[in-house]
Amino acid sequence: MTQQTGVITIHQMRLHRCEGCLAACRPERRATPSYELPRSLSKCGLLKRARRSPYKTLVARATRTDNMAEPSPPAPPALPTPPDNNAPPMPWFGMDIGGTLTKLVYFEPKENNRRELDKETEVLKNIRRYLTRNSAYGKTGRRDVHLQMENVTIRGRRGCLHFIRFPTSEVGAFLQLARSKGMADLVNTIYATGGGAYKFEDDFKKEVNMRLSKLDELDALIAGVLFVDSMNAQECYYWAPPNEEPVHQHATDTPPYSAEALSVYVRKPFDFSSPYPFMLVNIGSGVSMLVVNGPSDYYRVSGTSLGGGTFLGLCCLLTGCSSFEEAIALAASGDNTTVDKLVRDIYGGDYARFGLPGDLVASSFGQMCSAERRGAVSREDLARATLVTITNNIGSIARLCASNENIQRVVFCGNFLRVNPLSMKLLSYAMSYWSRGALKALFLEHEGYFGAVGCLLHLDSNHRRENVSRHSSPSNIEASRADR
Numbered sequence: 075m076t077q078q079t080g081v082i083t084i085h086q087m088r089l090h091r092c093e094g095c096l097a098a099c100r101p102e103r104r105a106t107p108s109y110e111l112p113r114s115l116s117k118c119g120l121l122k123r124a125r126r127s128p129y130k131t132l133v134a135r136a137t138r139t140d141n142m143a144e145p146s147p148p149a150p151p152a153l154p155t156p157p158d159n160n161a162p163p164m165p166w167f168g169m170d171i172g173g174t175l176t177k178l179v180y181f182e183p184k185e186n187n188r189r190e191l192d193k194e195t196e197v198l199k200n201i202r203r204y205l206t207r208n209s210a211y212g213k214t215g216r217r218d219v220h221l222q223m224e225n226v227t228i229r230g231r232r233g234c235l236h237f238i239r240f241p242t243s244e245v246g247a248f249l250q251l252a253r254s255k256g257m258a259d260l261v262n263t264i265y266a267t268g269g270g271a272y273k274f275e276d277d278f279k280k281e282v283n284m285r286l287s288k289l290d291e292l293d294a295l296i297a298g299v300l301f302v303d304s305m306n307a308q309e310c311y312y313w314a315p316p317n318e319e320p321v322h323q324h325a326t327d328t329p330p331y332s333a334e335a336l337s338v339y340v341r342k343p344f345d346f347s348s349p350y351p352f353m354l355v356n357i358g359s360g361v362s363m364l365v366v367n368g369p370s371d372y373y374r375v376s377g378t379s380l381g382g383g384t385f386l387g388l389c390c391l392l393t394g395c396s397s398f399e400e401a402i403a404l405a406a407s408g409d410n411t412t413v414d415k416l417v418r419d420i421y422g423g424d425y426a427r428f429g430l431p432g433d434l435v436a437s438s439f440g441q442m443c444s445a446e447r448r449g450a451v452s453r454e455d456l457a458r459a460t461l462v463t464i465t466n467n468i469g470s471i472a473r474l475c476a477s478n479e480n481i482q483r484v485v486f487c488g489n490f491l492r493v494n495p496l497s498m499k500l501l502s503y504a505m506s507y508w509s510r511g512a513l514k515a516l517f518l519e520h521e522g523y524f525g526a527v528g529c530l531l532h533l534d535s536n537h538r539r540e541n542v543s544r545h546s547s548p549s550n551i552e553a554s555r556a557d558r
């Protein structure tokens with residue numbers, strides 16, 4: 075992320091400028107986003123104030139190079155946003171305690187004036203220094219420095235968003251750290267989402283006397299996606315062959331889904347400023363699929379328990395690897411065709427009548443019933459087959475749901491896609507090929523952090539959301555199950 079020069083505020087969500095834009099893009103790089111506030115956000119005081127604000131919203135009209143809109147004049151310089159004296163005390167965090175990873179977004183205020191600096195306690199300064207000067211915390215905490223967002227303004231405070239993650243199994247260690255850094259004395263409430271916000275609520279209270287103000291994970295996810303995308307013109311992208319040749323019209327000898335064909339795919343920016351309707355597929359430990367018709371108009375259409383957790387769990391079992399990064403590295407150099415049974419292994423070639431090419435996987439892990447083949451297979455091949463199995467299954471369900479719902483754009487997010495271009499390319503190919511070009515797979519740079527951002531956006535909300543979201547009414551749950 076290279077946002078440096080623009081000032082982005084919640085009041086001025088549409089204003090975007092980044093180094094990348096200034097260097098490489100025309101001022102009109104992005105079309106005016108039709109950004110409506112998520113209902114959850116519009117309930118919070120901050121945004122109510124923003125609407126009444128006398129400070130005019132500034133819109134940097136910019137259009138992505140692949141989707142040129144009417145040229146428009148460059149945006150005028152940003153007006154300063156008035157500081158909000160009723161803002162809650164720093165530090166400001168949003169937290170998503172997921173089934174595998176906990177994500178923490180920290181707002182680091184910039185431009186403190188002298189008075190504020192004098193007022194800032196030593197503890198607060200230490201927390202800020204500790205979080206922003208390190209990129210590793212203890213054995214397992216990591217800051218994704220490349221995702222850092224500069225010049226975000228929240229409640230009149232300009233600052234920088236930092237993205238931190240650690241395994242949810244280390245929540246205990248995090249609480250100890252929070253105590254040792256004095257965080258517990260400063261923060262009495264954290265906006266938190268994810269199953270862990272429920273599961274660990276008592277631990278936060280007992281260990282560090284912090285209250286978790288719980289937000290629904292899917293509400294927070296959507297709010298976070300819309301907010302981050304509105305601030306970062308580079309957020310949304312897709313993968314395609316360099317010449318953008320439709321993969322279902324591919325006419326060479328190399329199968330379009332082979333490792334060789336996928337290796338030439340390149341990443342391209344996508345203008346997501348008119349997003350609706352879209353399907354959001356969150357690939358975390360498990361997978362949730364949502365149809366999003368508007369910022370506060372969505373439903374969970376389906377899901378699958380075969381997600382990122384399954385990939386990692388199976389890889390650990392099959393290859394003895396011990397981290398996600400290792401599993402991905404193994405998969406990157408493996409060959410799944412020694413593990414899977416292909417259509418040609420069954421037919422000797424294509425099953426032409428129903429358009430099934432010989433190279434298509436007919437049966438995932440289908441070769442592994444042979445002792446001889448099991449003896450010959452490598453760890454890399456097993457990891458690759460696991461990745462392809464999980465990815466293709468998610469792709470199939472997403473495609474069926476999208477066609478069923480008459481939706482053309484499918485946005486994939488979640489940390490399964492972290493450092494995992496292979497899955498993104500496979501999903502891109504599969505969406506396009508099996509829909510004959512009708513579906514487009516899209517991806518987001520801040521992969522797994524949207525829930526935590528959604529929580530940060532609530533930091534001044536007095537409104538505590540109902541524990542049971544309106545989206546999970548019994549009838550919706552039934553509908554979601556029935557859909558499978």
Ligand SMILES: Nc1ncnc2c1ncn2[C@@H]1O[C@H](COP(=O)(O)OP(=O)(O)OP(=O)(O)O)[C@@H](O)[C@H]1O
Nearest residue numbers: 172173174175358359360382383398488489490522
């Ligand atoms: N460093 C990592 N450690 C463990 N898993 C990782 C790591 N990086 C990426 N992953 C992948 O990301 C997945 C977790 O993604 P994410 O953080 O989006 O979900 P979660 O919030 O933990 O799960 P859920 O939403 O289902 O509760 C893991 O299952 C794994 O596939």
Ligand SMILES: CC(C)(CO)[C@@H](O)C(=O)NCCC(=O)O
Nearest residue numbers: 269359360361362376377378379
């Ligand atoms: C349970 C959640 C929502 C927790 O984030 C996620 O892991 C998930 O969507 N799992 C898939 C559950 C299913 O629909 O089969």
